[in-house]
Amino acid sequence: MKKIIILFGPPGSGKGTQASLIASNFNFSIFDTGKYIEQIVHAPENLKNKNIRRERENFDSGILNSPFWVLNILKEKTSVFSRAGLSIIFTGSPRTLYEAFGDSGQMGLVKFLEKSYGKKNIHFVYLNISPETSIWRNSHRKICVTCSAPILYKKRAPQVCPFCGSPVRQRSLDKPEIIKVRLKEYKERTFPIIERLKKAGYKINFIDGEKPPYIIYKNIISKLKLNDG
Numbered sequence: 368m369k370k371i372i373i374l375f376g377p378p379g380s381g382k383g384t385q386a387s388l389i390a391s392n393f394n395f396s397i398f399d400t401g402k403y404i405e406q407i408v409h410a411p412e413n414l415k416n417k418n419i420r421r422e423r424e425n426f427d428s429g430i431l432n433s434p435f436w437v438l439n440i441l442k443e444k445t446s447v448f449s450r451a452g453l454s455i456i457f458t459g460s461p462r463t464l465y466e467a468f469g470d471s472g473q474m475g476l477v478k479f480l481e482k483s484y485g486k487k488n489i490h491f492v493y494l495n496i497s498p499e500t501s502i503w504r505n506s507h508r509k510i511c512v513t514c515s516a517p518i519l520y521k522k523r524a525p526q527v528c529p530f531c532g533s534p535v536r537q538r539s540l541d542k543p544e545i546i547k548v549r550l551k552e553y554k555e556r557t558f559p560i561i562e563r564l565k566k567a568g569y570k571i572n573f574i575d576g577e578k579p580p581y582i583i584y585k586n587i588i589s590k591l592k593l594n595d596g
């Protein structure tokens with residue numbers, strides 16, 4: 368049975384790390400909206416496109432991309448996954464009420480997923496961390512220049528990627544002034560989705576995101592009963 372997992376949580380809550388763990392153990396495809404949009408807005412062939420230039424400026428300053436534009440991209444990609452019979456784990460969608468629920472003119476992501484996956488196969492997980500943790504983790508985060516693996520560390524950052532040996536770099540989105548914008552955007556525009564989902568009858572699985580990654584992972588699979596098939 369194909370399934371959907373939607374991971375919510377402020378920047379730095381470990382969505383990417385948990386998505387890779389779940390994907391490799393339970394055969395999910397990861398849809399990382401941030402990474403996907405980054406590729407589109409920075410693609411050389413899109414540099415002169417006016418609409419995309421505006422989206423690029425938003426993206427690079429930490430402001431969420433236009434919900435209408437993002438929702439179209441999301442649904443397009445999602446139907447490709449769905450037709451291929453794949454389970455998907457989302458790490459950066461939906462980010463706004465509009466992306467989640469749409470309006471009278473456009474169906475939102477949640478309804479769209481219900482149609483192709485069935486309501487009972489859609490699971491929501493919220494990785495909860497404090498604003499302080501979010502800022503600390505983002506300002507210390509590095510990623511691999513080759514395989515984009517997030518590099519976790521406690522006291523000192525490794526200088527090379529533990530997976531492929533490439534150098535690591537800081538993401539431009541993780542500069543302190545940009546993190547503040549991202550956190551504010553998250554609080555004001557993404558968090559309200561949770562209440563609407565509860566009203567729509569969905570259970571939100573809250574998980575303590577301050578714990579070490581392997582504990583968080585165990586808690587997610589036990590809450591979602593992934594081991595039971």
Ligand SMILES: [Zn+2]
Nearest residue numbers: 511514528531
């Ligand atoms: Zn690497």
